[in-house]
Amino acid sequence: MKTRIDLTAEQIAHLAGLVEGRISTHQSVLEQHSHDESAFVPVLPSAVVMVQSTEEVSAVLAYCNSEKIPVVAFGAGTSLEGHVVPLHGGVSVDLSNMEKIIEVRPDDLCVRVEPGVHRMALNAKLANEGLFFSVDPGADATIGGMCATGAAGTTTVRYGSMRENVMALTAVLADGTVINTGRATRKLSAGYDLTRLLIGSEGTLAVITEVTLRVFGIPEKMAAAVVRFPHLTDGVAAATAIVKMGIAVARCEFLDAKCIKYLNSYDSLTLVEAPTLFFEFHGSPRGVEEDAMSVQEIVREFDGTDFEWTSEENQRRKLWSARHNSHWATLAAHPGKKSVSTDMAVPLSRLAEAVALAERTLSQHSFPHSILGHVADGNFHCQIITDPAIKGQTEEIRKVVSEITFKIIAMGGTCTGEHGIGAGKIDSLVSETGAEAVDVMRSIKKALDPNGILNPGKIFTLAD
Ligand SMILES: Cc1cc2nc3c(=O)[nH]c(=O)nc-3n(C[C@H](O)[C@H](O)[C@H](O)COP(=O)(O)OP(=O)(O)OC[C@H]3O[C@@H](n4cnc5c(N)ncnc54)[C@H](O)[C@@H]3O)c2cc1C
Numbered sequence: 060m061k062t063r064i065d066l067t068a069e070q071i072a073h074l075a076g077l078v079e080g081r082i083s084t085h086q087s088v089l090e091q092h093s094h095d096e097s098a099f100v101p102v103l104p105s106a107v108v109m110v111q112s113t114e115e116v117s118a119v120l121a122y123c124n125s126e127k128i129p130v131v132a133f134g135a136g137t138s139l140e141g142h143v144v145p146l147h148g149g150v151s152v153d154l155s156n157m158e159k160i161i162e163v164r165p166d167d168l169c170v171r172v173e174p175g176v177h178r179m180a181l182n183a184k185l186a187n188e189g190l191f192f193s194v195d196p197g198a199d200a201t202i203g204g205m206c207a208t209g210a211a212g213t214t215t216v217r218y219g220s221m222r223e224n225v226m227a228l229t230a231v232l233a234d235g236t237v238i239n240t241g242r243a244t245r246k247l248s249a250g251y252d253l254t255r256l257l258i259g260s261e262g263t264l265a266v267i268t269e270v271t272l273r274v275f276g277i278p279e280k281m282a283a284a285v286v287r288f289p290h291l292t293d294g295v296a297a298a299t300a301i302v303k304m305g306i307a308v309a310r311c312e313f314l315d316a317k318c319i320k321y322l323n324s325y326d327s328l329t330l331v332e333a334p335t336l337f338f339e340f341h342g343s344p345r346g347v348e349e350d351a352m353s354v355q356e357i358v359r360e361f362d363g364t365d366f367e368w369t370s371e372e373n374q375r376r377k378l379w380s381a382r383h384n385s386h387w388a389t390l391a392a393h394p395g396k397k398s399v400s401t402d403m404a405v406p407l408s409r410l411a412e413a414v415a416l417a418e419r420t421l422s423q424h425s426f427p428h429s430i431l432g433h434v435a436d437g438n439f440h441c442q443i444i445t446d447p448a449i450k451g452q453t454e455e456i457r458k459v460v461s462e463i464t465f466k467i468i469a470m471g472g473t474c475t476g477e478h479g480i481g482a483g484k485i486d487s488l489v490s491e492t493g494a495e496a497v498d499v500m501r502s503i504k505k506a507l508d509p510n511g512i513l514n515p516g517k518i519f520t521l522a523d
Pocket of ligand 1: 095096131132133134135136137138139142143154174195196197198199200201202203204205206207208209210211212213261262263265266267268386387477478514
């Protein structure tokens with residue numbers, strides 16, 4: 060699909076009839092749906108449709124398919140690779156009105172939700188039942204968006220990512236067909252795993268309209284710890300050693316000295332500006348203390364100093380809220396600028412080397428940057444500041460990011476541990492999986508969406 064599709068007045072009127080008039084072509088609404096949180100150039104959709112049910116999504120998709128109108132599903136718009144940018148115009152289908160928590164099932168440790176539910180609202184509700192949903196990307200994303208990007212977060216090392224925590228889905232295919240995948244069972248071996256096919260499909264195969272998620276009991280005790288290191292790679296190597304020792308950390312996050320500086324200023328903290336690991340431990344009071352003490356011993360071997368731990372709830376929350384604010388803290392330190400956020404993962408044994416490679420490469424350029432990551436998963440991010448007012452700067456940064464990414468792939472790593480491919484990593488995906496595997500993905504896409512209406516221009520290019 061090469062051209063931009065703008066809807067005719069008739070098409071807009073027809074779509075309006077399918078959703079009780081909830082369609083907008085107002086400039087401000089189009090602009091809101093033209094971009095995500097990345098530095099990609101915004102593109103306006105031709106119209107925004109606010110859907111409220113699976114039936115409405117089905118009717119909208121069936122019509123758009125018959126008219127060959129591109130459709131981009133929109134959750135909270137927090138993705139980072141241009142995922143929701145409607146590259147070919149058409150319709151942005153906004154799912155944020157579908158925000159019902161349909162059913163909490165404490166005895167089955169699962170919850171059924173609509174896709175527009177935000178992860179923080181879900182956790183506020185689950186807390187009343189002594190439960191929590193574990194996947195926590197840094198933004199307050201929607202569950203549908205998190206399914207579609209295969210999101211992960213700070214607790215993935217202990218509880219898994221969306222891939223491990225989605226049990227079942229309802230989804231609408233391009234022609235309006237509604238399918239159900241998976242069951243609310245702990246085990247399932249029935250046929251092709253369509254649930255996992257849709258997780259990470261970035262709105263290119265179907266629009267997800269209902270999700271059954273696994274949830275966990277809130278641990279009896281939680282404690283947080285902080286430790287500093289003289290060098291970036293010491294902290295990373297310590298995190299790797301902790302995972303190898305089998306210590307069940309619930310969170311283990313690395314932040315470089317610049318990240319800490321930004322957090323101090325943004326969150327009024329007084330942390331020492333040095334490479335730092337943040338930890339969290341979950342379990343019984345005794346288990347948590349034992350884990351913290353074991354970690355303290357290991358970090359000493361890597362020159363970790365000033366190990367401090369606390370089970371005081373306010374301090375623990377403050378620390379992790381600061382960690383989740385790191386993107387905004389970095390932007391606040393660079394007013395008027397944007398951030399290019401990379402997302403790579405390597406086998407654990409290569410992590411220290413990979414982080415050193417990224418730091419070395421970025422240091423050869425003058426763009427402000429910082430490094431942080433979910434290091435216990437071998438996953439790290441570089442936040443690189445770009446000035447949108449300087450023509451060509453974002454493209455120059457993207458070239459440097461590609462250079463690092465290709466080296467990471469050559470080390471056996473992946474171009475994305477959690478953010479996904481979007482429009483930004485199409486070449487990296489080919490380099491990582493090979494053209495043959497991408498062709499298999501194209502075949503699946505053609506089988507489910509023969510007119511290529513669902514989020515065209517993302518993950519891979521389609522031949523015309
Ligand atoms: C500060 C910050 C920190 C972040 N930290 C993390 C992190 O730690 N881990 C992580 O994984 N990500 C992280 N992200 C990225 C982002 O939050 C995730 O990718 C998130 O899953 C996107 O959800 P969303 O609701 O914003 O989706 P959107 O951005 O609206 O959409 C993302 C993609 O999903 C598709 N989509 C949305 N809803 C549906 C649906 N119902 N059915 C089918 N397709 C759909 C869209 O078409 C698009 O392709 C971060 C982003 C920011 C800004």
